[in-house]
Amino acid sequence: MTGLPADLEELRLQVEVMAIRVQTAVARAVEVVRVGDSSVAEVLVAADDEIDAMHVSLTERCYETLLLRQPMASDLRLVVSVLRVLSSLERVGDLSLRVAKTVDDRALIAGRAEVFAPMLALATNVEERMDVVVGAWSAGSADRLAELDALEPLESFVGPLTDRILELQGADAARAAVAAMTMTRAFDRIGDHAAIIAARLGYLLTADPNYLAEEVHP
Amino acid sequence: MSTDGTEQRVTWHRELDGLSADVLRLGAMTCETVPRGTDVLLTGDLDGAQTLIELDDEIDALSVDLEERCWSIIVRQAPKAGELRRVVTVIKLIAELERSADLMVNVCKATRRMYGSPMTPKIRGILSSMSAEAHQLLRFSLDAFADENAGLGRALGDIDDRLDQLNRDMVEAIFEGNGTGDIDLAVAVQLALVARYYERIGDHAVNIGERVTYMVTGWLPEHNGAMRAAGAGRGETDAEPGGVDETS
Numbered sequence: 001m002t003g004l005p006a007d008l009e010e011l012r013l014q015v016e017v018m019a020i021r022v023q024t025a026v027a028r029a030v031e032v033v034r035v036g037d038s039s040v041a042e043v044l045v046a047a048d049d050e051i052d053a054m055h056v057s058l059t060e061r062c063y064e065t066l067l068l069r070q071p072m073a074s075d076l077r078l079v080v081s082v083l084r085v086l087s088s089l090e091r092v093g094d095l096s097l098r099v100a101k102t103v104d105d106r107a108l109i110a111g112r113a114e115v116f117a118p119m120l121a122l123a124t125n126v127e128e129r130m131d132v133v134v135g136a137w138s139a140g141s142a143d144r145l146a147e148l149d150a151l152e153p154l155e156s157f158v159g160p161l162t163d164r165i166l167e168l169q170g171a172d173a174a175r176a177a178v179a180a181m182t183m184t185r186a187f188d189r190i191g192d193h194a195a196i197i198a199a200r201l202g203y204l205l206t207a208d209p210n211y212l213a214e215e216v217h218p
Numbered sequence: 219m220s221t222d223g224t225e226q227r228v229t230w231h232r233e234l235d236g237l238s239a240d241v242l243r244l245g246a247m248t249c250e251t252v253p254r255g256t257d258v259l260l261t262g263d264l265d266g267a268q269t270l271i272e273l274d275d276e277i278d279a280l281s282v283d284l285e286e287r288c289w290s291i292i293v294r295q296a297p298k299a300g301e302l303r304r305v306v307t308v309i310k311l312i313a314e315l316e317r318s319a320d321l322m323v324n325v326c327k328a329t330r331r332m333y334g335s336p337m338t339p340k341i342r343g344i345l346s347s348m349s350a351e352a353h354q355l356l357r358f359s360l361d362a363f364a365d366e367n368a369g370l371g372r373a374l375g376d377i378d379d380r381l382d383q384l385n386r387d388m389v390e391a392i393f394e395g396n397g398t399g400d401i402d403l404a405v406a407v408q409l410a411l412v413a414r415y416y417e418r419i420g421d422h423a424v425n426i427g428e429r430v431t432y433m434v435t436g437w438l439p440e441h442n443g444a445m446r447a448a449g450a451g452r453g454e455t456d457a458e459p460g461g462v463d464e465t466s
Contacts (some may be wrong), residue, residue, distance in 0.1 A: 063306060066292055080289065087313075166404045174396040177403055178389065178410045185411075 004069045008078055011061060012140075015082055015089075018054040019134045021047065022089045022096075026130045026190060029096035030123040032103050033183065036110065041100035051093035058086055074207065081204040085137075088193040088200075092130070095186045095193075105179035108172055115164050115180050119187075122157040126187045129194040136198070142205040145198050154191045158184060230295055234304065237287055238364075241308050241315075244280050245360040247273070248315045248322075249353060252419065255322035256349035259329045259412065260342060267326035274323045281316040285309060300433075307433040311363065314422040314429075318356065321415040321422075328408045328415075335405045338395045344388045348416040351381040355423035362427055368434040374427030381420040388413040 025047050032040050062083050065071065071079055109116050128151055136144040165180045202211035251270055258266040288309045291297065297305055337345075355378060362370040392409050395401040401409070431437065 063302065067296060067298070067302060070293070070296055072293075076293065166407060168403060173403055174393050174406045177407050178392070181407050181411065182414075 004065075004071060004075060007065050007069060008071075008075060011058070011065065011082055012078070014054070014058055014061070015085060016134075016138050018051065018058065018086070018089055019137055021051055021054070022092050023130050023134045025051065025093050025096040026127055029099040029186075030120075030127045032100045033106065033123050034120060036103055036106040038103050041103045044097050044100040048093050048097045051090060055086055055090040059083065062086075077204060077207070081200045084200050085197050088196045092190050092193045095190050098186045099183055102179055102183055105175070105182075108176040109180050109183070112168060112176060115161070115168065115176070118157060118161045118164060119180060119183060122154075122161060122184065122187050125152055125154065125157060126191045126194070129191055133194045133197045133201070137201055140205065142202050145202055148195075148198060154188060158188050233291065233295075234297075234301065237284070237291070237308055238304070240280070240284055240287075241311055242360060242364055244277065244284060244312065244315050245356070245363075247277055247280070248319045249356045249360065251277075251319050251322040252349055252353040252356065255325045256345065259325055260337075260345065262329060262333055264330065264333065267329050270326050271323050274319050277316060277319045281312050284312050288312075303433045303436065307363070307429045310429045311426055314426050318419045318422045321419050324415050325412055328412050332405050332408050335401070337405075337409070338391070338400050340391050341388070341395060341401075341409060344384055344391055345412070345416075348381060348384045348388065348413060351384060352416045352419040352423070355381065355420050356426075359423040359426035359430070362430040363433075366430070366434050368431045371427035371430035371434070374424045378420045378424050381417055385413050385417040 025044055028040050028044050028047070031037065032044070062079050065079055066076075069075075109119065129148060132144065132147045132151075136142070136147075161184055162181070165177050165184065168177050168180075199211045203209065251273065254266065255270055257263065258270060288305050291305055292302070295301075355374060358370060358377065359374060361367065362374070389410060392401070392406045392413075396403065396406045
């Protein structure tokens with residue numbers, strides 16, 4: 001394989017590598033919430049630099065490919081879709097880091113089971129969504145995206161969780177609520193970005209514009 | 219160069235200039251939402267909130283149109299070097315501006331959720347200051363783009379420190395107001411989110427400044443992260459860890 005097909009295949013593989021790193025970052029963020037290990041948070045800071053580095057280098061590679069190869073039709077669709085996916089992956093890395101940085105506030109929430117348990121459920125659901133999306137990218141399979149439909153919708157977690165956050169009582173309730181809301185929104189946004197990546201991948205693999213209609217606007 | 223070639227270049231440069239002008243129009247529309255949205259928030263103006271939410275549809279439509287024009291230019295004109303950087307910068311700017319306008323829609327929606335709930339004078343004052351800072355940062359970022367001013371683009375990160383400090387002040391004021399019983403928990407959470415929206419608008423302005431720096435010089439701040447990552451592999455990293463880009 002040479003020329004444009006080789007470039008595009010390499011690009012696809014590099015995105016897969018970046019996606020796996022981001023998937024790992026999400027898993028670590030969930031771990032930070034679950035056990036409150038500050039060393040995991042430190043690892044995430046370094047990992048985010050690597051994700052940023054890949055984002056820069058792959059974005060530049062996309063523009064280089066556009067300039068030098070001038071791809072058309074499905075090849076152009078791939079490059080444009082990769083640019084979209086890269087942005088979402090980079091954001092997911094940042095949001096994972098944001099969760100990790102709340103590690104100091106975790107203690108405010110961990111003792112409040114009415115909020116902590118649904119928070120963990122949301123985090124686990126979002127982690128599963130990223131697993132499906134990254135797996136679908138690796139397999140190049142639009143069918144695998146259907147696994148997202150088998151998961152509980154994000155709304156079923158976020159709404160009730162928000163209600164419980166607003167019902168917190170006692171000392172430090174406001175601090176706990178703000179910290180919990182920050183985590184909730186970060187996980188919710190990661191779920192949104194998983195949906196964006198899924199929509200782009202579905203469009204890329206099938207050329208069906210209906211997938212783009214499902215794309216959640218960040 | 220042939221006459222046809224010259225005409226093509228003139229047409230192409232007009233297209234590029236038109237693109238830049240329309241991005242600035244998008245920027246002006248977005249900038250305008252900041253003081254208007256703040257006025258909605260501080261006066262509890264529900265009609266004004268609805269007007270701004272509807273205006274966001276226009277901003278979204280213009281964003282989509284502009285981005286499609288960018289891709290069309292890249293495919294048809296295959297711009298080189300500085301021209302390509304300009305088009306790429308415009309693509310990034312569109313996303314930053316569109317997202318900033320979305321954040322002011324969030325402020326309008328928060329206004330609805332908090333309708334009828336009083337705010338302490340201290341909180342109102344901080345919100346006014348945050349709005350003014352966010353508005354100014356956005357205007358500076360657009361000035362940097364219009365004037366191709368990399369110096370101003372680079373400075374936005376430091377200017378944004380004021381907004382970050384105001385956000386911290388706001389969070390403390392919220393805890394204080396909740397502690398004294400002046401604001402209830404639901405309002406406290408909404409206000410903390412609103413403060414974060416303004417802070418995020420500042421971050422978007424900083425991102426625009428970074429993109430302008432890239433457009434003018436070809437260097438992106440993310441390259442620092444890339445270098446840190448590379449340096450870490452060689453055991454020679456000595457740079458400060460990067461902050462979180464919380465763009466959206």
